[in-house]
Amino acid sequence: xxxxxxxxxxxxxxxxxxxxxxxxxxxxxxxxxxxxxxxxxxxxxxxxxxxxxxxxxxxxxxxxxxxxxxxxxxxxxxxxxxxxxxxxxxxxxxxxxxxxxxxxxxxxxxxxxxxxxxxxxxxxxxxxxxxxxxxxxxxxxxxxxxxxxxxxxxxxxxxxxxxxxxxxxxxxxxxxxxxxxxxxxxxxxxxxxxxxxxxxxxxxxxxxxxxxxxxxxxxxxxxxxx
Ligand code: HEM
Numbered sequence: 001x002x003x004x005x006x007x008x009x010x011x012x013x014x015x016x017x018x019x020x021x022x023x024x025x026x027x028x029x030x031x032x033x034x035x036x037x038x039x040x041x042x043x044x045x046x047x048x049x050x051x052x053x054x055x056x057x058x059x060x061x062x063x064x065x066x067x068x069x070x071x072x073x074x075x076x077x078x079x080x081x082x083x084x085x086x087x088x089x090x091x092x093x094x095x096x097x098x099x100x101x102x103x104x105x106x107x108x109x110x111x112x113x114x115x116x117x118x119x120x121x122x123x124x125x126x127x128x129x130x131x132x133x134x135x136x137x138x139x140x141x142x143x144x145x146x147x148x149x150x151x152x153x154x155x156x157x158x159x160x161x162x163x164x165x166x167x168x169x170x171x172x173x174x175x176x177x178x179x180x181x182x183x184x185x186x187x188x189x190x191x192x193x194x195x196x197x198x199x200x201x202x203x204x205x206x207x208x209x210x211x212x213x214x215x216x217x218x219x220x221x222x223x224x225x226x
Contacts, residue, residue: 014076019185021073033211043148050147081109111174118167155219164216172209176202
């Protein structure tokens with residue numbers, strides 16, 4: 001415990017924990033996306049997956065872990081951005097390097113805050129049923145929550161589908177830059193491979209954006225319906 005507190009009191013320690021928590025959140029995103037993509041297999045598949053997830057004995061432990069990860073990630077991102085702001089660059093080289101790093105870190109913080117706004121909206125929408133509550137009341141013939149119907153009815157409303165599409169683009173920007181910073185934190189940035197690593201981050205972020213965005217888009221275009 002003392003070691004963790006010690007680690008978190010240094011800037012490099014904070015960066016490491018930020019990177020590890022970010023990586024774990026990307027893991028969640030991939031699993032969540034793969035689960036949601038069962039919508040393309042039809043109502044049985046998606047509702048079966050949702051029911052399995054809700055009935056899982058470790059659901060609340062996983063939720064607690066996920067919330068902790070989000071809180072740690074957000075708190076450290078804000079704390080590091082705050083100390084970056086306060087630190088004063090010395091000399092021409094440091095001015096340039098620091099300016100670049102500051103622009104990237106501000107950009108990541110800004111897109112991260114927008115993703116946080118999306119997350120609050122998303123949980124109010126699909127988990128708590130506060131937004132469009134009429135869509136979250138349906139049950140299947142065997143008494144399960146009809147998640148398929150809730151998602152399809154929601155994204156048939158163009159403004160809702162559009163808001164998710166915009167949010168996925170912002171998420172993609174956050175991931176592309178966040179993943180880039182992660183490589184730097186782990187010391188895996190080498191001049192020779194800079195281009196390749198940047199490309200890899202963009203491809204990984206794009207796959208998550210395309211996978212997620214395909215759902216509202218397919219419903220909006222009528223490719224998935226009730
Ligand atoms: C178009 C893309 C997405 C779709 C269709 C989608 C769909 C859903 C649905 C249907 C639920 C509720 C599940 C249920 O209660 O049965 C849910 C919950 C959730 N989603 Fe998403 N989601 C998407 C993107 C995202 C993204 C990008 C994030 C994170 C940034 C995210 C984070 C969450 C979280 C944290 C929950 C709550 C999980 C829980 O209740 O334990 N989702 N999502």
